Amino acid sequence: MSPLLSILVRALLALLLMLANGVVLIYMLRKVLGHLHLRIGPNRVGPFGALQTSMDVVKLLTKEDFIPSAADKWLFRLAPYMVFVPSFMAYAALVLGPKAAFSGLDTGLLYVFAVLALVPMGVMMAGWASNSKWSLIGGMRAAAQQISYEVPLLLSVLPIVMTAGSMSLAAIVKSQTGYALGFIPRWNVLSPQIVGFGLFMIAALAELNQTPFDMSEAESELISGFANEYSGMRFGLLFLSEFSNSFIISALAATLFFGGWLVPGIDPASPVMVWLGPAVLLLKTYVGIFVLMWIRGTLPRIRIDQMLALGWKALIPASLVWLMLTGVIVRAVS
Amino acid sequence: MPDVNPVAFVVLAALALGGAVMTVLTRNVVHAAFWLLEVLVATAGLYLVLSAEFIALVQLMVYAGAVSVLVLFVIMLTLRRREDSVRTRDLSWPVAAMSAVLAVAIAYVTRALPVPAPERAAQPDVAAFGHALFTRWVLPFEIASGILLVALVGAVWWAGRGEEL
The missing domain is CATH 1.20.120.1200 (NADH-ubiquinone/plastoquinone oxidoreductase chain 6, subunit NuoJ)
Known part of the structure; x- marks a missing residue:
């Protein structure tokens, strides 16, 4: 295959994964939240309501695309893409299996965080361009929150980079092969790095605007935050990227802490892993997303000042201390 | 190149x-x-x-x-x-002149610098880059981070003046 064609095919596959993930996650969110709330969730279209989302997509596509007359028209049109494109770009770094990766980036981990750092700009653009108080406040909150939580999120994955000695996601997965004491897989979450996982989890919840940190679209006060004035497929794009960000962060968590595509008891070099690896990674990712939804259905929302204080005064110092401790440990072991 | x-x-x-x-x-x-x-x-x-x-x-x-x-x-x-947020366009000629002088000065200074020969072998990966940063260039690197830290603390002090930090 020519290199250009190969790039196109990979990009198309990544787009397909992103769209499929969006469709699956909307259904999963409504079903999981429904059962957590002792409701049933969608159950009319298709078996167990499984076709509900596809009908919703048709609805989104055919809805009137409304732009408020007082909105900043250019920015209003641009903002959904500003949110969607970075989210799509992040897929390039994912490593699905031993022979399945969208690209072989050496700096994959840094790349994911670098492109996801652009998402708050799109959110602010949407908030500003809508020219509505709810949207603006929602946009500002989202940006403030993502900026303050990017620091602990990055700091919490640095210890993994130190122990693996690489920023390449493939190398980080490789560093988790083998067994401690002969039977415990050397996944980072089963090592002292479980502390790093805790920090990562809290920062990731905030980065994803998830409950208990979802005040950027706090329904009871801001209706739906920065996406307030959007309708039709522009709204669809904003939501698609939100679900896709959940997928990316969850896949990162699986890769960094849960051994990526590795399966305990199966030799990573065996040919069966070529297709089993991606399936296992997807399974781990969706278990992670389920936990995110579980938290969302369980915890109340905290206030914006509380969460900013938590980020700057607790999470960042804690990640810095943990980073230093890991440095000392890595140095002492090697 | x-x-x-x-x-x-x-x-x-x-x-x-x-x-x-x-x-x-x-x-x-x-x-x-x-x-x-x-x-x-x-x-x-x-x-x-x-x-x-x-x-x-x-x-x-x-x-x-x-x-x-x-x-x-x-x-x-x-x-x-x-x-x-919408302002009338304010063309400040002194600023334009200063920018032009600065641009000419930068062009003049960099013109005198030798163009580095392309070294394909010297294209470092991230690990090599980090290694060089923390061995050979560690002093300039630490000075730069010291300056940034001072600026950060100064900004916080300035913003919070009159209040308990």
């Missing part, structure tokens, strides 16, 4: 320069901030074309991701009314 793709370079350079011109010329300060973001992203692209992968990603994360959000925050929080 033979490996630099000329098409990509020209497109990115045009994007960066065009965005810079638009940053100055647009009458809306919020639009100016978004044009600045475009310039910063295009600059990251230029680094990538020059095979400086790490610098490109850091440029994206620090300048495009963090600095422009802060610029936008300052603009949006200090605007008392939304209409204030």
